[in-house]
Amino acid sequence: MAAEKNAFLWERLERPSPAPRQTLSPQRIATTAVAIADAEGLEAITMRRLATDLGVAPMAPYRHVSGKDDLLELMVDHVYADLRLPSGLGWRPSLRTLAVLTRELMLRHRWLAQLPPQAKLSLTPNRMTVAEQALAALDGLGLDADTMMSVFRAVDAYVHGAMSHESAVSTLVSEQSLSGGAELRDDLAPLMMWHMRTGRYPTFQDYLRTATRKDDAAWQFDLGLDCLLDGIATRLGI
Amino acid sequence: MAAEKNAFLWERLERPSPAPRQTLSPQRIATTAVAIADAEGLEAITMRRLATDLGVAPMAPYRHVSGKDDLLELMVDHVYADLRLPSGLGWRPSLRTLAVLTRELMLRHRWLAQLPPQAKLSLTPNRMTVAEQALAALDGLGLDADTMMSVFRAVDAYVHGAMSHESAVSTLVSEQSLSGGAELRDDLAPLMMWHMRTGRYPTFQDYLRTATRKDDAAWQFDLGLDCLLDGIATRLGI
DNA sequence: TCTCGCTCGATACGTTGTACACATCTGAGG
DNA sequence: CCTCAGATGTGTACAACGTATCGAGCGAGA
Numbered sequence: 001m002a003a004e005k006n007a008f009l010w011e012r013l014e015r016p017s018p019a020p021r022q023t024l025s026p027q028r029i030a031t032t033a034v035a036i037a038d039a040e041g042l043e044a045i046t047m048r049r050l051a052t053d054l055g056v057a058p059m060a061p062y063r064h065v066s067g068k069d070d071l072l073e074l075m076v077d078h079v080y081a082d083l084r085l086p087s088g089l090g091w092r093p094s095l096r097t098l099a100v101l102t103r104e105l106m107l108r109h110r111w112l113a114q115l116p117p118q119a120k121l122s123l124t125p126n127r128m129t130v131a132e133q134a135l136a137a138l139d140g141l142g143l144d145a146d147t148m149m150s151v152f153r154a155v156d157a158y159v160h161g162a163m164s165h166e167s168a169v170s171t172l173v174s175e176q177s178l179s180g181g182a183e184l185r186d187d188l189a190p191l192m193m194w195h196m197r198t199g200r201y202p203t204f205q206d207y208l209r210t211a212t213r214k215d216d217a218a219w220q221f222d223l224g225l226d227c228l229l230d231g232i233a234t235r236l237g238i
Numbered sequence: 239m240a241a242e243k244n245a246f247l248w249e250r251l252e253r254p255s256p257a258p259r260q261t262l263s264p265q266r267i268a269t270t271a272v273a274i275a276d277a278e279g280l281e282a283i284t285m286r287r288l289a290t291d292l293g294v295a296p297m298a299p300y301r302h303v304s305g306k307d308d309l310l311e312l313m314v315d316h317v318y319a320d321l322r323l324p325s326g327l328g329w330r331p332s333l334r335t336l337a338v339l340t341r342e343l344m345l346r347h348r349w350l351a352q353l354p355p356q357a358k359l360s361l362t363p364n365r366m367t368v369a370e371q372a373l374a375a376l377d378g379l380g381l382d383a384d385t386m387m388s389v390f391r392a393v394d395a396y397v398h399g400a401m402s403h404e405s406a407v408s409t410l411v412s413e414q415s416l417s418g419g420a421e422l423r424d425d426l427a428p429l430m431m432w433h434m435r436t437g438r439y440p441t442f443q444d445y446l447r448t449a450t451r452k453d454d455a456a457w458q459f460d461l462g463l464d465c466l467l468d469g470i471a472t473r474l475g476i
Numbered sequence: 477t478c479t480c481g482c483t484c485g486a487t488a489c490g491t492t493g494t495a496c497a498c499a500t501c502t503g504a505g506g
Numbered sequence: 507c508c509t510c511a512g513a514t515g516t517g518t519a520c521a522a523c524g525t526a527t528c529g530a531g532c533g534a535g536a
Contacts, residue, residue, distance in 0.1 A: 284522085284523070284524090285523080285524060285525080286522085286523075286524090296524095296525090297525075297526090297527095300525075300526095305524075305525075306523095306524065306525090
């Protein structure tokens with residue numbers, strides 16, 4: 001594993017490259033991979049496909065990333081570079097902005113919410129920067145370190161959970177709208193109908209009949225988020 | 239696709255099986271698959287491995303599940319059968335119990351938090367029942383249907399997001415503690431150290447130095463959950 | 477009893493991640 | 507300017523995966 005003998009991916013990235021052979025670089029690999037995933041989804045990310053789009057032999061990228069997991073981390077770090085919080089806003093606007101910007105990032109790159117969990121866990125520099133900024137926004141309010149981190153993680157957990165759902169639904173809908181073509185929600189709706197016909201879910205059925213914002217994902221996201229922020233404010237007295 | 243010509247998996251499951259050939263059944267398939275995933279993780283789930291453990295040819299399970307995705311849905315539904323809320327508790331204890339029981343379920347089956355998102359989305363009967371119970375607990379409080387669903391989904395999103403993180407960490411730690419053997423957190427800690435040595439994350443570093451409950455996942459989970467429930471109560475006036 | 481349809485077995489194909497050995501290019505030291 | 511070690515890209519190959527396909531065996535209704 002040639003790429004691994006020099007410690008961490010991030011460490012290698014920060015020293016000047018000893019041989020500027022320039023046809024391939026972590027930057028170019030990340031950009032290309034992100035373009036593929038944005039256009040065709042996470043399942044289109046293949047080491048061979050990546051190599052093809054880079055105009056290079058299948059095994060070439062392995063000189064720069066130690067494997068597919070490494071590639072996914074690189075992609076995550078690449079897109080998180082776009083996520084920069086304005087500073088000096090107070091804890092609540094900071095956390096709210098963080099959540100909203102993260103949502104927008106995940107809508108721009110729907111594959112972000114579909115990554116395998118070890119890739120979501122990855123401690124990449126740009127993700128560390130986001131965490132640092134969020135923690136800094138919570139500093140100096142009289143909270144102990146554990147509480148600060150828990151608050152940040154609670155918001156992060158909500159955002160990831162909500163977006164995992166939202167982007168799975170939107171991916172499913174767009175997939176079948178371009179393949180089947182006939183009816184939108186061609187998979188979900190009939191299955192839901194079948195469940196309803198069993199009569200076992202009366203409250204759920206009421207919801208389906210009377211709800212008017214079933215497709216307003218932003219409204220749903222904001223409601224949960226504001227509840228969470230309200231609770232943080234009242235419970236912690238900040 | 240023989241298994242698909244008869245509509246939904248759940249529909250097939252509810253009619254009496256026409257040929258009681260009994261060597262294979264969705265029940266037995268689900269139990270066996272869950273046992274594999276519980277013992278060896280999600281990546282051990284292979285159609286071939288499943289067939290081997292069932293004592294059957296590799297393609298045999300395809301008569302009962304239409305593919306791997308179907309298998310994962312079956313597994314999800316199987317374990318969610320254990321999740322039953324006590325009724326008549328009021329909305330807040332109900333939602334809290336739901337969250338805590340879901341967390342325990344996901345700790346018992348760590349693969350639940352690592353499923354690909356389309357499997358998390360699956361509308362299985364037992365998941366529908368959980369949703370029905372949660373919505374019922376929110377009924378009659380003067381909330382409109384959209385708000386009820388959003389509240390339920392907010393809690394669900396928090397639980398999934400938090401457990402996705404928690405179970406990824408615990409999986410990582412247990413994996414390397416049984417493989418590398420030397421140091422616990424052998425992957426995470428040195429990488430974190432390296433990040434800290436860059437000096438770019440002072441607030442984060444303070445956290446690492448002064449925090450005392452870094453490993454108390456239950457405490458962190460409860461704090462975020464209680465904040466969310468507080469916020470729901472105050473913002474919606476219930 | 478015969479036959480039909482469901483169940484399971486055997487074989488095989490295409491795709492994936494990646495190990496390995498070889499060829500080539502680069503910049504530094506003579 | 508030449509050479510040479512090491513970094514970089516190529517070609518080939520393999521094992522494992524999901525699953526399509528076809529044929530054999532069994533049970534139940536005629």
